[in-house]
Amino acid sequence: MNVGIRCDAGARTGVGHLVRCVALAEELTGRGIGVHFLSDLGGLEWAERQLTSRGLPWHPAPYDTVGLVAAADRLRLDAVVVDSYVLPPAHSAALRASSRAVLAIVDGDLRGQEADVYVDQNLDAELLTPGLPGGATRLAGLEYALLRRAVRDLRPPAPPVSAPAHVPRVVAFFGGTDAYRAAPVAARLLIDTGVPFAATIVAATDELRAELLGLRPADGQRLDIIAPTDELPRLLSAADLVISASGTSTWELLCLGRAAALVWVVDNQILGYDRTTARGLAAGLGHLPTLRDSPPEAIDRLRELLSSPACRAELAARAWAAVDGQGCSRVADALLDAVRAVRPGR
DSSP, X not given: OEEEEEEOOBTTTBSHHHHHHHHHHHXXXXXXXXXXXXXXXXXXXXXXXXXXXXXXXXXXXXXXXXXXXXXXXXXXXXXXXXXXXXXXXXXXXXXXXXXOEEXXXXXXXXXXXXXXXXXXXXXXXXXXXXXXXXXXXEEESGGGOXXXXXXXXXXXXXXXXXXXXXXXXXXXXXXXXXXXXXXXHHHHHHHHTOSOEEEEEEOSSHHHXXXXXXXXXXXXXXXXXXXXXXXXXXXXXXXXXXXXXXXXXXXXXXHHTOOEEEEEOSGGGHHHHHHHHHTTSSEEEEEHHHHTTOOHHXXXXXXXXXXXXXXXXXXXXXXXXXXXXXXXXXXXXXXXXXXXXXXXXX
């Protein structure tokens, strides 16, 4: 059996669609299923490495329905996973018309995509009731969160407890591109708290690295600036506090049981940010543009998180309980059921 994955990445697109599709691909290949990515990765070396390092074949993204169906024929695809905010619905419709199962990964809005299975891995998505095509299956909520194996393997057996004796370890990252330059904003907020910390900040570009290196931490504060790394899950698993954008990576932080402070950067992150912070699964710092002026309430929130192991432990416990890390298995089961329904005997 072969499955295609149609998703893209890029400086403005970001890498969230790719990361969750890679997670599903790991589950499928682990079951002996061939996986082919049909993607425009925007020239991002980190994104390309996510596929090549795992031995996942990568093909140019077809730009019309004829090319997409032709690629599916050539690769002998039994199903295609679609994860895109911009792909025209005609593409998924053409795949279904060619007698292939389609699974669409969505975030609330179905965007007109036609699919046999819809996956909305977001918090409280199960409370929504969007209209579905007849006979379609909907998998909604955090139990279907698509998490990479590198994250799942690091999930602790119990909620982590923050040690009170040491300087808190912080990791700040904002996706593979940080297109809106959030890392320096987070670093300045940390410095403005005036309390000790040891922070690892991921600089997605040389320009961001230069800006971060120009900052001057106070006594007892340390900034280590690193490039995007495949070791990020390991760094996260050892952090007392993580600062990140509210996006697909949020569910990884919950699975790892990390105390997190979230920023919403673009409009499609608002809903997840509001739900996650309202449920007490993470702390909220606010909207990125407003944080550039170092608002006192955001500084005070970070100061509390850095100074209080008990506060971090409460966040970590709620986070850990929210995501069990088995989403990929559940989604793969549903996809294979859809294939068997469309193509009996597969």
